[in-house]
Amino acid sequence: MGKVVVGLSGGVDSSVAAAALHAQGYDVIGLTLWLMKGKGQCCSEGMVDAAFICEQLGVPHHIVDSRELFQKEIIDYLVSGYEAGITPLPCSQCNKAVKFSPMLHYARETLETDTIATGHYARIRFSPENNRYQLLRAVDKNKDQSYFLYDLTQDVLRGTLFPLGEQTKAETRRIAQEFGLKTADKPDSQDLCLIEAHGTMRSFLDKYIAVSEGDIVDLDGKVLGKHSGIHHYTIGQRKGIGIAAAEPLYVVKLDPVMNRVIVGNRASAVSADCLVGRMNWVSIAEPTTPIRAQVQVRYRSPAVPVNVIPLENEQVKLVFDEPQFSITPGQAAVIYEGEIVLGGGIISGVTP
Numbered sequence: 001m002g003k004v005v006v007g008l009s010g011g012v013d014s015s016v017a018a019a020a021l022h023a024q025g026y027d028v029i030g031l032t033l034w035l036m037k038g039k040g041q042c043c044s045e046g047m048v049d050a051a052f053i054c055e056q057l058g059v060p061h062h063i064v065d066s067r068e069l070f071q072k073e074i075i076d077y078l079v080s081g082y083e084a085g086i087t088p089l090p091c092s093q094c095n096k097a098v099k100f101s102p103m104l105h106y107a108r109e110t111l112e113t114d115t116i117a118t119g120h121y122a123r124i125r126f127s128p129e130n131n132r133y134q135l136l137r138a139v140d141k142n143k144d145q146s147y148f149l150y151d152l153t154q155d156v157l158r159g160t161l162f163p164l165g166e167q168t169k170a171e172t173r174r175i176a177q178e179f180g181l182k183t184a185d186k187p188d189s190q191d192l193c194l195i196e197a198h199g200t201m202r203s204f205l206d207k208y209i210a211v212s213e214g215d216i217v218d219l220d221g222k223v224l225g226k227h228s229g230i231h232h233y234t235i236g237q238r239k240g241i242g243i244a245a246a247e248p249l250y251v252v253k254l255d256p257v258m259n260r261v262i263v264g265n266r267a268s269a270v271s272a273d274c275l276v277g278r279m280n281w282v283s284i285a286e287p288t289t290p291i292r293a294q295v296q297v298r299y300r301s302p303a304v305p306v307n308v309i310p311l312e313n314e315q316v317k318l319v320f321d322e323p324q325f326s327i328t329p330g331q332a333a334v335i336y337e338g339e340i341v342l343g344g345g346i347i348s349g350v351t352p
């Protein structure tokens with residue numbers, strides 16, 4: 001069956017991915033990327049649990065110190081994004097720049113194999129019609145992580161296995177019990193790994209970004225109150241604005257130049273279209289004419305019907321059938337056709 005390098009976080013999903021491939025006859029090698037200092041997944045606790053799983057399976061375990069890469073690609077990216085008034089999405093960036101490509105590189109250079117695997121819930125299949133590896137949603141729609149994987153390249157998809165893509169999370173837990181894995185009852189991670197390590201996004205960002213008080217204003221520029229730094233806010237946010245008003249107020253814009261948070265009613269936080277940059281076309285070649293599709297603008301948002309208009313420089317314009325609430329620069333817009341991820345990119349702005 002050949003050799004496969006399995007990315008082990010120390011959680012139940014990657015443990016089951018490794019155990020299942022091992023049971024199928026693969027030569028499994030566990031690989032844990034050390035991403036941050038501190039306890040928790042991706043950190044010291046995760047490394048120890050991953051080592052335990054490898055010992056249980058009787059397979060080698062490698063640890064690669066990736067803290068510098070994580071700092072540069074994720075922490076610096078987050079901090080500069082929040083300073084600039086956007087709400088960056090770290091997970092897709094981490095998958096692309098910290099996990100998949102570096103893991104595949106390590107597998108090729110050090111372990112002499114072209115195949116890696118992770119415990120992500122998504123599916124990959126080869127389409128002979130257009131000669132591309134396609135990315136699909138997982139069978140378990142509640143666990144589907146395809147949204148975070150839209151930025152993977154054909155080279156990475158060709159070399160990647162997702163052993164959990166066809167099963168539900170409940171089945172994964174049951175299989176973990178059957179294999180008697182130490183991680184079988186380990187709770188699911190609830191949040192971003194960074195947040196689990198730092199408490200809240202706010203406390204994480206406060207370590208890096210100085211408090212800088214400014215005005216909260218309405219759409220006409222009238223000052224309604226004070227904020228303690230635009231990085232504490234995100235588009236569409238309603239709670240925690242701290243201003244009494246006749247109707248609920250939402251954050252509709254963050255202005256880093258004037259250091260202002262702009263708020264308005266719900267109708268003003270709705271957009272008919274948006275621009276998306278840094279597009280990566282996954283399952284199809286870059287289209288040259290508009291296409292009909294569905295788009296997901298946040299991880300937990302439903303996919304909604306959209307016209308996708310290709311523009312120059314890896315950009316598209318999305319025109320929603322129904323205006324969408326809280327389109328947030330920095331988040332990913334992932335374009336689907338049913339189960340298939342056509343492509344995705346980063347929301348760069350909305351048309352006022």
Ligand SMILES: Nc1ncnc2c1ncn2[C@@H]1O[C@H](COP(=O)(O)OP(=O)(O)OP(=O)(O)O)[C@@H](O)[C@H]1O
Nearest residue numbers: 007008009011012013014032033042118119120189
């Ligand atoms: N530090 C790491 N080193 C190597 N692989 C990792 C690491 N963190 C995550 N992965 C891989 O990415 C997959 C998805 O990671 P994610 O952070 O979404 O965790 P998860 O869905 O809770 O999975 P798990 O239960 O395996 O932690 C994991 O199943 C694992 O294969």
